Amino acid sequence: MPNAALVLTVAGLTDVGRSRSRNEDNFHVSMDGGFAIVCDGMGGHAGGDIASRKAVDVIANLLGGYAEVGTTVTPDAGDADRTHGDLAGIEPMVRSAMSLARSAVRKANRAIYDLNSARGFAQGRGMGTTVAGCWHVPGTAQLVVFHAGDSRVYRLRDGDLTVLTRDHSLYQIWLDNGGRGTAPQRNIIVRALGTGEDVEPEVAVHSLQSGDAVLICSDGLNGMVPDGIIARVLREEAEPARACAALIEAANEAGGQDNVTVVIGRFTAS
Template identity: 65%
Template sequence: MPSDAYSLIAAGKTDVGRARARNEDSFCIGASGDFAVVCDGMGGHAGGDIASRTAVEVIGRFLEDFTPPPDAVPPPPPDSERTLPNPADHNPALRSAVVVARSAVQLANQRIHGLNRQRGFADGRGMGTTAVGVWRIPGLPQMVVFHAGDSRLYRLRDGELKALTRDHSLYQAWLDNGGRGTAPQRNIILRALGTGEDLEPDVVVHPLLPDDVLLLCSDGLNGMVPDGMIARILQQPTDPAETCAALVDAANAAGGHDNITVVVARFAQQP
């Protein structure tokens, strides 16, 4: 596939919802459209909005400054479902990008953790944020996906919606262990930026195919809107901004119990 003839066309929207007084979500989209990040802040009066805003700013700047190495070579045609959790033996540009993405999230974690320390909060207290991001390396039909927490990345391909991230939550751990006994609350997060000095985000590489649609979202969307309805909205032939508005409207119509943030990106042929 001539990957340089395609680009990610993205738009985003954030909304306070119908139950919260403050919007603690943040998002950013790269100036060239090659990356997007969604963060869902935690901490309320302790500064969840500051944490999410700090994370998108730090991660965004870090990714904007990345330059692919000059010895990068085109990778072989990817299996449509292959991921590269350890890309050390693969394309140098992807190898560098995985390191950069992990470093960007870890720098954001250190920045927020430092703010908590300055305010006198011990580890596990104060403000924090989830983060999910996607970064398409220029010229390559692949994307680096990184996340910590329960904000998600979905991919719509050939009408099928698939979550490409797995929640770092107590509820997901309960499901993974067989779901025995009483289910824990869904909002107990096991991994987040700012709550400790060290953080290891999940970072993997996924292939991109023409007409893929990507959705990054905070749990204010997927916690209110079933995946089937999300898929139907993403399949509508609208531009990403209109799709974002429809998703936010659906979450609010279902109750809007949390802040809602979405980024929709379409991997499309350039005009």
């Protein structure tokens, strides 16, 4: 529907799971601003929950200060997904949004790093967090996706599920190098917020169409539930809040070995 505005319906849910005593995940959903963020804290007693909350607050405040309330969106023809390396072909508002998203993640990283330094933790120690988020850019049919770590963003389009992010993990590096030798643990993260003075998030832009569903999750979901089941739930449950609950239930039924957080947005033609 090339001339129809897109309407976003979104919901989020988090759960401690069945094996952890504390939930170190945090998330934020902005209906007016059209963005959502999921952070998976690391550090246990060092304050993983504090790190994830700090990251969510810093990023949400920066994006919320820019987002325009009530802007309608007109889908472009075709599917023009681009990474941040293809900026020449991206309209100015989208380039600006990508730049702001990158800056927001970097500021969140520095805020957590400073907290660690104030507590006497050396670089690479203390609390940290992954981040994954997406932002429906005002006035466009584009979705800015940003992440650092192994929290993920998926898109369901015409029944097909696509991962829009690439895990920053030792296991993913092992896969990229051909998967030779013994596989490392899946939860060893090679990029996160707060563990170093600087961080470089991955930022990309993806097209939106009527009927698309976007999922952001911590690895407590995809670490327990195969992508095929995630896709089936998204196909069968159109209402985001019920789909969030169904996916968390599936993660817990599979063992619930980690905190699990799910945010789902659906885009429909008005």
